[in-house]
Ligand code: ADP
C-alpha cells in the first residue's frame with residue numbers, strides 16, 4: 276500500500292474521530308500527535324488525566340497497517356477499555372494472564388490475520404520470547420506505552436518490567452512508538468526519554484491546567500465531619516473518591532459514610548483481590564458510589580464522571596496531589612478537589628521522611644517535595660497559579676476558581692503570638708510536643724507541668740488571648756514555615772530552628788492565614804460547584820435507560836454514553852436520528868445501537884410535558 280499523504284490521512288483521522296467517537300474536532304495537540312504517528316515518527320505525550328491521550332494512539336493504529344500494541348500496567352482495566360472500544364465499533368482485544376490459553380490463541384490468530392486494530396498487553400508479556408516471536412510474525416502499526424512514568428525510578432510508580440521496553444525499539448526499529456503519561460515533573464520526563472531511548476521523539480506537553488476542577492485546601496479539626504458536610508452539600512448523589520492515610524482509616528471512614536446512607540466502599544492493599552476488584556467494579560458500574568481508599572487506588576481509573584476527590588490525608592508531593600485530584604471531572608464538567616489536613620499530618624509526614632532508609636540526596640528531595648506541598652496548603656494566593664508554576668507553566672492571572680480566589684483568606688498579624696509560642700518552646704527546654712506547650716501557654720496546671728515547675732516560668736499562662744484551636748493552628752503554621760521542627764529522637768518534641776531567631780528578637784514580623792474552618796462558605800462557591808441540570812426528570816430517565824443498556828451489555832454506564840453526552844441530549848432534545856448524530860459523543864455505531872432508544876425516552880418525556888401543560892391550562 277502506498278503511504279497516504281498528509282491531507283488524506285488527516286481527513287481519514289477526522290472521519291474516524293466523528294464516526295467512531297462522535298467528536299467533531301481534535302482537542303489540543305491530538306491532531307499533531309496523531310499525524311506524527313501516522314507518518315511513522317515517535318512521540319512523547321504529557322497530558323493531564325482526562326486530556327484525551329487514548330485517541331492519540333487509537334486513531335493512528337486504525338489508520339496504519341497492522342495492529343497497534345498498547346502496553347499498559349492496568350490489567351484490571353483492559354476488559355473495560357476493550358469493551359468501550361468494541362462498543363464504538365473499533366476492533367480491539369487484549370492478552371493477559373486472566374485469559375484461558377484458548378482465548379489467548381484466538382486473539383493471537385486475529386493479530387496474525389490483521390483482524391485487530393488494537394491489542395492491550397501488560398509490560399511483563401513483552402519480556403517473554405513467545406510473545407516477541409508472535410510480534411515478529413505480526414504487522415505492527417505502532418507501540419503505545421501508557422503510564423510511561425512507570426519507567427522512572429525517580430517517579431512514584433516504578434515498575435522494573437518497564438525497563439525492558441527499550442528493547443522493543445531494538446527489535447522493531449521501524450515501528451513508531453508513543454509514550455504517554457499524565458504525571459511527570461521535569462526530571463521524570465528526562466528519565467522517560469532516556470530509559471526508553473526516545474531522544475528523537477517529538478515531545479508534546481499539554482497544559483496541565485484542569486480548569487473545571489475547583490480546589491479547596493484547608494486545615495482544621497473534625498475533618499471527618501467536615502468531609503460529610505462537604506459531600507452532603509455538594510455531592511449528594513455523585514460518585515467520588517476519598518483518600519485516607521491508612522487501611523484502618525479507610526475502613527472507618529467507609530463504614531461511617533455508609534451509616535450516613537451513602538454507598539461507600541473501601542479499597543486498600545489489605546483487602547483480598549476479589550473484594551478489591553468487586554468494589555472497583557461497583558464504583559465503575561453503579562451511579563453515585565464513593566470509594567474510600569489509600570493511594571493504592573486510582574491509577575488508570577477511567578471513570579469520566581468522578582465529581583469529587585477528597586483527601587483526609589496530606590499527599591506527600593504536589594505530583595501525587597495533582598494526579599489524585601486529576602481523577603475528578605475527566606468529562607470536563609465541574610468537579611471538586613477538597614483536602615483537609617491537621618497538625619498531626621505535618622508532623623508524621625516529616626518524620627516518615629526523616630526515618631526513611633533512603634540515601635541523603637533522595638531524602639532531601641522528599642523533604643523539598645513535602646515542603647512544596649505544605650506551601651500549597653498554606654498559601655494565601657491563587658492555588659492554580661502555584662500548581663501550574665510547579666509544573667513549569669505560568670498562569671498570568673489568578674484563576675477565579677479556587678478557594679483563595681473566591682474568598683481571599685483572612686490574615687492576621689501573628690508576630691506577638693508566634694513570639695510567645697517560640698519562647699515557650701525554648702523555656703520548656705525544647706523537649707515537649709505541641710499539646711504540652713499549649714497547656715503551659717494557657718495555664719493548665721496538670722500534674723506533669725507542676726512536676727516540671729513549668730508553672731513558674733515566664734511563659735506560663737500568657738496565652739489566653741487565643742483559643743487552644745488557634746494555638747494549634749499557629750503551631751502548625753510555625754512548623755510548616757520552618758520556625759519549628761519536631762525532633763524524632765525526642766518523641767516529637769518541638770525545637771527552634773535558626774529561622775526562629777530574628778522573629779524572637781523582634782527583627783521580623785509574621786502574617787498568617789486565619790483558620791479556615793471558622794469562616795463561612797461563600798454562596799458563589801456553592802453555585803459554581805453544583806452542576807447545572809436543565810431538566811432533572813429527563814436526565815434521570817436517560818440515566819435509567821443508560822443503566823439498563825449497560826447491564827444488558829455488561830459494561831459500565833459511561834461506556835454507553837458519558838454524562839456530558841446525556842446532558843447535551845437534555846439540552847438539545849433531538850427529534851430524530853440525524854439530530855441525535857449531532858450530539859457530542861454519539862458515533863455511528865452508538866447511534867445505530869442506542870440512538871432510537873434514547874430518542875424514544877426523549878419523545879415520551881416531551882409528550883408527558885405537553886400532557887401536563889394541557890391539564891394545567
Ligand atoms: P486520558 O487517557 O488522557 O486520561 P481519555 O483518552 O480517557 O483521557 O479521554 C478523556 C475524555 O475526553 C474521554 O471521555 C474522551 O472520550 C474525551 N475526549 C478525548 N478526545 C476528545 C475530543 N477530541 N473531543 C471530545 N472529547 C474528547
Ligand code: ZN
Nearest residue numbers: 657674677680
Ligand atoms: Zn485561583
